[in-house]
């Protein structure tokens with residue numbers, strides 16, 4: 001086993017292990033198991049080029065997808081498809097062409113949540129403090145029992161521009177930094193457009209979701225790399241969770257499946273759709289819409305023969321914002337269903353307690 005701090009899943013695989021180390025073995029109830037549902041042939045796919053011609057129809061399709069799935073694919077989304085191909089191929093190159101020591105030059109700080117750089121552990125390691133104090137409750141409900149994900153990643157802090165420092169991103173391949181910056185800009189624009197449509201689709205004004213978070217969007221671009229796993233039936237590439245913020249825009253390899261959505265109490269595998277972008281509603285949208293739209297619970301499974309890569313672009317509120325159900329959607333017969341929450345506290349709690357599906361959001365439920 002490679003020592004904590006420098007070890008990455010990819011280095012275990014390159015060392016030729018034939019059995020998964022115990023810290024990656026999921027409890028029986030969380031293991032992938034046989035597929036419980038056929039592939040997602042009914043998964044919604046929305047053509048955004050229709051928006052100018054028939055905004056009502058697009059809005060309606062988005063509303064239906066949000067209600068039924070909390071997720072949908074978009075095509076003709078305006079992001080150049082060559083850019084989607086480039087970021088995937090540059091990311092493969094970073095993980096596959098650089099040595100471990102070269103990649104570790106960009107190692108993230110594993111003790112800080114969502115820190116920028118090359119990492120493997122999503123959740124915070126257990127706190128060294130043996131005596132919890134009530135005011136630190138969020139940070140002391142953790143234990144040693146977090147099962148590790150079969151995943152390495154690179155997290156880029158990209159927006160607002162004051163957070164963007166490309167000198168902390170890989171210098172190789174040579175166009176990496178420029179492509180990530182362009183990708184961030186394009187995805188940020190698409191996210192704003194989609195949040196407008198989502199806001200309208202639930203019966204609010206076009207800017208209502210953005211206004212609810214003070215108009216400033218924080219964006220992280222996270223490339224996940226899932227090496228082949230010798231025992232895919234015992235592991236998860238990424239544990240079951242919903243994303244914390246507003247919306248996530250995700251692309252994945254065209255030819256390797258791995259992403260599953262939890263729908264109607266079953267895990268459904270999503271077919272990658274070449275050049276489409278997957279939109280996932282995240283937890284703060286569920287709160288703002290007072291539960292009318294639910295955030296998408298998802299996970300990644302592994303396979304034994306091929307690496308898989310995805311690029312998730314998260315769009316989040318500033319940590320200082322307090323999020324609560326939008327007053328526009330509240331009536332005496334539809335009172336608030338969620339307690340207001342400071343987004344920074346929500347994030348700390350998520351990273352220290354673990355997502356366990358949607359436990360952090362469920363903890364805010366009033367009724």
Ligand SMILES: O=C(O)CCC(=O)C(=O)O
Pocket residue numbers: 222224238243252258259298299300309310312
């Ligand atoms: O790799 C995937 O398909 C899922 C990635 C994901 O869920 C995440 O980055 O939060």
